[in-house]
Amino acid sequence: MAEITLNNVVKRYGDGFPAVNDISLDIADGEFMILVGPSGCGKSTLLRMIVGLEDITSGDVLIAGDRVNDKAPRDRNLSMVFQNYALYPHLTVYENIAFPLRLAHAPNTEVDERVRKAADLLELEEHLDRKPANLSGGQRQRVAMGRAIVRDAQAFLFDEPLSNLDAKLRGQMRTEIARLQKGLGITTVYVTHDQVEAMTLGDRVAVMRKGFLQQCATPRELYEQPANLFVAGFIGSPPMNFIPATVVDGGFATPFGNVRLPDDRTAGLGDQEVVLLGARPEHFDDVSLVDAAVKDRGLTFDAHVDVIEWLGNEQFAYVPYEAPEDITRQLAELERELDSEALRTQLVVALDAASRLPEGQTATLWLDLRKLHVFDPATGHNLTLASAAPGASDELEQEAHAEAERGLSDAGPADSAAAGSTSDRVDGAERPTDTTT
Amino acid sequence: MREYSTRQRVLWIVGSLVIVVYCLFPVAWLTSLSFKAPADLTNRQFLPTEPSTENYEQILPGGSAADLFMPALRNSIGISLIATGISVVLSMFAAYAIARLDFPGKRLILTTALAVAIFPAVSIVTPLFNLWRQIGLYDTWPGLIIPYLSLTLPLSIWIMSAFFREIPWEMEQAAQVDGATSWQAFRRVIVPLAAPGVFTTAIISFFTAWNDFVYGISLTSTSAARPVPAALNFFTGESQFIQPTGAISAAAIIVTIPVVVLVLIFQRQIVAGLTSGAVKG
Numbered sequence: 001m002a003e004i005t006l007n008n009v010v011k012r013y014g015d016g017f018p019a020v021n022d023i024s025l026d027i028a029d030g031e032f033m034i035l036v037g038p039s040g041c042g043k044s045t046l047l048r049m050i051v052g053l054e055d056i057t058s059g060d061v062l063i064a065g066d067r068v069n070d071k072a073p074r075d076r077n078l079s080m081v082f083q084n085y086a087l088y089p090h091l092t093v094y095e096n097i098a099f100p101l102r103l104a105h106a107p108n109t110e111v112d113e114r115v116r117k118a119a120d121l122l123e124l125e126e127h128l129d130r131k132p133a134n135l136s137g138g139q140r141q142r143v144a145m146g147r148a149i150v151r152d153a154q155a156f157l158f159d160e161p162l163s164n165l166d167a168k169l170r171g172q173m174r175t176e177i178a179r180l181q182k183g184l185g186i187t188t189v190y191v192t193h194d195q196v197e198a199m200t201l202g203d204r205v206a207v208m209r210k211g212f213l214q215q216c217a218t219p220r221e222l223y224e225q226p227a228n229l230f231v232a233g234f235i236g237s238p239p240m241n242f243i244p245a246t247v248v249d250g251g252f253a254t255p256f257g258n259v260r261l262p263d264d265r266t267a268g269l270g271d272q273e274v275v276l277l278g279a280r281p282e283h284f285d286d287v288s289l290v291d292a293a294v295k296d297r298g299l300t301f302d303a304h305v306d307v308i309e310w311l312g313n314e315q316f317a318y319v320p321y322e323a324p325e326d327i328t329r330q331l332a333e334l335e336r337e338l339d340s341e342a343l344r345t346q347l348v349v350a351l352d353a354a355s356r357l358p359e360g361q362t363a364t365l366w367l368d369l370r371k372l373h374v375f376d377p378a379t380g381h382n383l384t385l386a387s388a389a390p391g392a393s394d395e396l397e398q399e400a401h402a403e404a405e406r407g408l409s410d411a412g413p414a415d416s417a418a419a420g421s422t423s424d425r426v427d428g429a430e431r432p433t434d435t436t437t
Numbered sequence: 438m439r440e441y442s443t444r445q446r447v448l449w450i451v452g453s454l455v456i457v458v459y460c461l462f463p464v465a466w467l468t469s470l471s472f473k474a475p476a477d478l479t480n481r482q483f484l485p486t487e488p489s490t491e492n493y494e495q496i497l498p499g500g501s502a503a504d505l506f507m508p509a510l511r512n513s514i515g516i517s518l519i520a521t522g523i524s525v526v527l528s529m530f531a532a533y534a535i536a537r538l539d540f541p542g543k544r545l546i547l548t549t550a551l552a553v554a555i556f557p558a559v560s561i562v563t564p565l566f567n568l569w570r571q572i573g574l575y576d577t578w579p580g581l582i583i584p585y586l587s588l589t590l591p592l593s594i595w596i597m598s599a600f601f602r603e604i605p606w607e608m609e610q611a612a613q614v615d616g617a618t619s620w621q622a623f624r625r626v627i628v629p630l631a632a633p634g635v636f637t638t639a640i641i642s643f644f645t646a647w648n649d650f651v652y653g654i655s656l657t658s659t660s661a662a663r664p665v666p667a668a669l670n671f672f673t674g675e676s677q678f679i680q681p682t683g684a685i686s687a688a689a690i691i692v693t694i695p696v697v698v699l700v701l702i703f704q705r706q707i708v709a710g711l712t713s714g715a716v717k718g
Binding site for chain 2: 051
């Protein structure tokens with residue numbers, strides 16, 4: 001049980017490539033902190049630096065106030081769940097869980113008591129005498145967690161623990177991990193590339209990109225007040241729509257008509273000529289379902305809907321549109337960074353399941369302007385956020401914002417193409433050789 | 438596992454049988470010879486006319502050739518076991534370093550090891566003979582153990598480093614996070630996981646030492662260090678008209694037994710795949 005503090009932590013590999021760049025984070029005692037980002041963003045490296053499996057090039061890592069930079073992993077008293085579980089195949093489940101206690105020369109009675117307690121918590125009692133090879137993926141995952149919780153570690157570290165499970169099991173284990181962490185109340189750092197895991201599990205989420213911290217905030221804040229284009233595009237599924245717009249005397253000209261945003265959304269706007277308007281899919285609606293009272297707070301426009309996906313509880317409509325080429329290129333770049341691929345510029349619109357909009361025809365849609373974000377395409381900054389009341393975020397998050405902005409100015413869109421090629425290599429270095437049968 | 442058609446299965450069985458018979462025929466012949474009485478040796482048939490244990494009595498304690506055979510057996514066992522032990526321990530450490538660490542000259546060490554392994558033993562026997570006599574290692578156990586190590590270590594290092602490379606590094610990291618020192622992680626996690634490799638190298642080392650003839654005959658002169666393969670060379674018949682073939686066969690059978698037993702004991706361990714279940718699979 002301890003707080004973990006990272007001060008300007010940098011990891012530079014032998015060839016000078018910075019995998020983790022000047023990251024400062026305060027993880028409070030008992031907090032569930034998520035490190036999230038696309039592959040190659042340095043999140044696993046950061047976690048391994050906390051646990052001591054990677055050297056720290058510069059900066060400090062403090063656990064419970066003690067600087068641990070030069071301590072061996074075993075002296076840091078942290079426990080970790082690895083992506084591929086790293087169970088000891090020659091030991092039974094019981095001995096796997098007991099392993100840390102055996103190393104600490106705990107007396108047999110204590111070992112037995114603790115192992116049974118952990119097994120009870122994770123419902124592993126009937127498997128204690130089996131070997132890991134005979135367990136299912138979910139059971140192995142639980143054994144790995146048992147090994148982590150069996151001793152009084154100062155914090156738990158998870159390195160993408162669910163990425164090897166199938167979708168259904170992943171959902172269940174996610175809930176289990178949340179329950180376990182709440183029950184034990186132990187500081188937890190959890191690395192994932194899955195934004196759903198990040199949003200559902202974390203007390204706070206640190207979004208990383210190319211070794212830089214972009215934003216560290218509560219899931220709600222990330223979703224509602226993303227610091228920049230990257231965070232806005234990364235958090236949320238389907239992702240936020242970015243609509244290119246030109247500034248025309250106080251308003252914006254978009255492919256869907258001219259809009260004038262409420263003053264609080266545009267306060268950060270400087271002398272930009274072109275901006276990106278960020279609109280979540282759910283900020284659109286079928287105009288016929290919009291309450292008349294709010295209708296004039298939004299933009300009503302006609303658009304050609306080419307595909308509709310009906311999911312039962314909601315439906316997604318896709319509206320292709322033409323955008324200026326440089327904007328299209330920048331959006332494609334952003335998409336690539338987020339591990340996806342944009343084939344065309346299109347709006348993704350979430351409609352109420354009751355909507356009966358026909359597919360392949362022109363429909364009248366409505367966009368809620370009160371929740372739009374304005375982004376500067378050159379820097380990626382969220383111009384809406386700059387105008388948000390500063391009281392909304394505490395001191396810590398302001399620090400994180402400052403961090404994010406510093407990061408952005410260093411790794412702006414201009415050099416992102418060059419860095420993009422190297423990021424794959426880092427990912428390869430993080431990944432262990434998989435020798436499964 | 439892919440399914441074979443009946444035709445393929447039959448071909449496989451026939452092929453295997455041919456190989457087994459081909460390999461085991463000399464052993465069967467040797468066994469048959471060892472049970473033939475001296476007068477029966479040239480009976481021009483495979484089986485002895487009348488099975489006799491005379492040859493075995495001759496070489497076991499109380500027999501006429503026991504003075505030659507029993508010390509040689511003791512030498513062989515001792516030298517082979519010691520050489521195996523040292524070889525396994527040394528190659529384990531060396532291979533671990535080669536598999537885990539990146540140091541300058543790593544490739545050089547591996548290629549040199551390979552070069553040493555394929556170097557013909559006969560060519561270094563003569564210089565060794567002179568050297569050993571000068572420094573007093575001639576006709577001693579260490580005098581044989583050291584050359585055996587030079588034969589077995591390169592191969593052992595190659596095999597072991599291949600096994601170590603197979604073990605996910607995360608196993609060791611997990612152990613370290615769990616509170617193990619590097620040595621504890623090595624001993625409690627890595628070595629048990631590399632057990633098939635350890636047994637393989639142990640067996641190979643043992644066989645190399647056990648079967649060696651060139652060093653055994655060249656670097657020894659008395660029963661102080663002479664191993665069995667060399668001692669067989671000194672077997673004689675009861676008179677110069679009697680061939681020692683029967684006694685040699687019996688001795689050969691006896692020294693084959695430990696080898697067979699070893700393989701039978703360890704074949705289970707040699708089967709790879711012990712790491713299954715360590716990681717997602």
